[in-house]
Amino acid sequence: MRQLSQIYLLLLLVSGLNGCTTIGYYSQAIDGHMSLMLAGEPVDELISSNTVSPELQRKLLTVRRARLFAVDTLELPAGGAFTDYVELDRPWVVVNLIAVPEFSLEPHRWCYPVLGCQAYRGYFSLKDAQREQAAFREDGYDTFIGGVSAYSTLGWFDDPVHSGFTRLSEERMVALMFHELAHRVIYIDDDTAFNESFATAVELEGLRLWLTLEGNSAAFQRALERLQQRDQTVALVQKATNELAQLYRQQENLPLQQLRQRKSDILTTLLRSYNQLSEHWNQPGPLGRSPAALNNANLALFQQYNQYVTGFRQLLRDNGDNFPAFYRSVAKLSEKPADERIRALNTLSERFEEYL
Structure with a gap:
């Protein structure tokens, strides 16, 4: 699975929230994040010290x-982000x-104070995530748990860099930042x-x-290969999701066994096509290296990170590759109703031609 990111705002007040499950979730989130913050050591001090390996020192530079x-x-607002380092276990x-849901492509949404609703839920404990996963599976949901290399607190905290970053290759670490x-x-x-997106x-x-600035042609070639893999996977996933969406619209008129069989056939075809492609790739693809199975949750997660990427890239191009102007255009777009945003991004995507 490709390295993921997660928006994870932890300025949440447990008081006033109802239910032991809700309180327990926010407690683990706050405890986990505060533990991360307290474990941080200044990057500048580590670089100048003799306490870290040459490899880590190079990554921190x-x-x-x-x-x-x-x-x-x-022109990104870094604030104090990535000025501390944490070694994870x-x-x-x-x-x-x-x-x-079994016959849907719309993920379950969890809603939070301040943050609104999100199509995923993050846990510092794998066992906690697996407990909630089991509850959803009992209700017939397709599920997926993926490791997350980083998350953002949207500027509310000075997020540290940690070994989840530094274990990556340099270009993937920088991209994640x-x-x-x-x-x-x-x-x-x-x-x-x-x-x-x-x-x-x-x-x-x-x-x-x-x-380009670094003059790192080898890393740039690897990045181009990953982009090509992403684009090829987008095409495969889009074809499968179109077929699944059409099938799911018929769920009131088809027998349950037939629905499940046709869903299985579509996902099996997608899996076979992806594995045939990725067999010749030098790097793991966006859906991982030779996944054993795929379900609605895998597809929903992939689309969250890729659905409108080409539209945004075209919008940057329309702004002359001027990042501040691009951000202003995105801010204006964000103020529109959801259906208008989707139409605008889809129209932008139709004009996009890869140029890297």
């Missing part, structure tokens, strides 16, 4: 340069749970696909400029 690039070139910082900082620019309640567009365009 890249973090510092990339953060300045994000501010100076991409696991490859992910949190895990995300996605749950989608740009993605998370982009969430500080625009965030819409109840529209995960808009938020994540925008951040992914900033990630891709920012990485292009960064690698």
